[in-house]
Amino acid sequence: MSMAISVQDIGKQYWRAPRATHDNSLREALIDGARGLLTRRSEARPTKEGFWALKDVSFGIKHGENVGIIGMNGAGKSTLLKLISRIAAPTTGSIRLVGRVGALLEVGTGFHRELTGRENIFLYGSILGMHRHEIAEKFDAIVEFSEIGDFIDMPVKRYSSGMYVRLAFSVAAHLEPDILLLDEVLAVGDYTFQKKCIDFARRLQSKGSTILLVSHNMFSVKTMCERVIYIKNGRVAFDGPTDEGLHHYERDSYLADAPWFRPEGGHHPVEIQDVTVADESGAPKTLFRHGERMRITARYTASEPITDPHVLFSITRSDELLCCNFSTMTDRAKLQTLSGDGTIELLTPPLTLTADTYKVSVVVRQRGFERLLAARIGARFHVEHPVFAPDVFGVFHTPGTWTADPAPHR
């Protein structure tokens, strides 16, 4: 089959200086220019340090293929998508696209708050590259899909954020590209909305569209893509079957600082080395059956003794929904003083989470002061169950006790 996307030795270099110095002014450029005139050109200034966001990236995607691009924050995934969607230009290499391209890097960019829903459908549709008659043709379908109803003639600034996203997405969903580029858009909104997004992507798949999906949500990557490209530090670290790629990624992404964690004064009194999950007997694994107990272990190094710490293990679903927290405070558990190297372990009750991908993060606080000492995102694990899927069964499932009273209600 012919190639829909051919990426050849793509590199993207960003210049650090203009970003880093913040003072992005003409004055600086003028001074630089003047300096350049006065001194010999070759030694005028040391070549500014370039940062390669992507380097030597090559791959081909066939028509009808669905490929996920995975990688940590800042690995270059979004940059890659920007190059393929022509928003930014590569520094080296070339890209060839065969087919009509639709890129959704963000739902609703280009909406104008002062305009009505109706006007915005035409505006946003045109921005996405649809022709006017095409939008007019699909107008009713778009409105219906969005469930906006009579609000369609109201300025979108009066919309709730949910309505706003729904309308924007409906427009995008009616763009019928040969090649669809998606960046994290499936990660916004609530679960029903995500489901709708995934359904939309499936519909395109069934029509034979090529989909390139950048996502942190391993669940959607898994359900939508048969192949993944794992980008690590701007290079292709893996390109192949999804399961294998996710395995590589999970092994690498296993430990990261929580993005919101800012240690006071940059000082880490205690550092979490890693967080691992294992079954009840202590054998490490990442695939759990519904209802299994889990042993979570955090290895730490404390540079100063922490007496009676408040430790929290949180389980977060792939769509960033916090599912549960295990806390030494609520469990009234008194841990030993943390000092030197050691481990903190938790044996969970049977986990009745529905089938999805989850991650465990750990937070250590100082008891009493409640000062944040450490926060890390650790192990990922999957829960398997043929039936209990989150979109039908919610967050957890435990059987209840049912009775039906045959006596007629009077």
Add this chain to the structure above:
Amino acid sequence: MMDSLDALALDAPKHGLGGPRSEPTAMPVTEILPDNQLVAFDAAGVWQYRGLLWVLILRDLKVLYRQTALGACWAIAQPLFTVAIFTVIFGHFAKIPTDGAPYALFAGSAIILWTYFAESVRRSATGLVTEAELIRKIYFPRLVIPLATVVSPMVDFAIALAVMLVLMLCYGVMPSWHIVLAVPTLAVTAMLALGVSLWLGPVNVRFRDVKHTLPFLIQIWMYASPIVYAASIVPDSVRWLYALNPMVGLIEAFRFAILGGTTPDLFALAVSVTVSSLLLFTGLIFFQRMERSFADII
């Protein structure tokens, strides 16, 4: 029981490759090359996005006076007030000679063309930054933005022109057939505005200094153009230098188109057309050269 649950449990996402595409032949091919290469001017790409151009123009028009009590009356009020102030100060107090025409008409005819020009340049040169969100997230030929912002002030221009004609009737001045010359004059002015913006816009993306310099520049440019005074008061010795300002020829021509009177200086007009074409042509090359880096630095 299990069966029904299975049916409930999702339309099991097991699927392979999508079916073969129906018509793989007619698909458009896009080649993306590195940004250090000179790319030919992509007129076809801009044409393909003409729908977006139109929608952006409409959006600007719809949004401009939305949620204002007076609405489109502003398009009438603004030039009227400017004409009134200029008439009082320059016409009555300073008694600037106008080659015979009533001062209000003399100034008004120039003000409406100037306002169009200044508005176009102001919106167009800063338009890229205003649309930064779009540029960061969506691909389209960036030229669409300055194009749209040069066209949309034409509506205000048309309204102001209508007001001007009414004003002329009040003064008992009838427009002659010369008025058809207003169309090519406006066209060249639009070219000039676009040319200037194609240079200033990309610079403004990199250096926001442009935004701060612009009001100042426009004001100086206004006094360097025969708006409140007639070009005839400029001493002959510096006349040629004065005519290098492309707005001189255009304003004179426009005034002639509306009010008649002395035939405009053809030399100045030729300079206007040449400078406008030159700025537009070089501007297009410059813009095209810069536009691929907009998303990185905006």
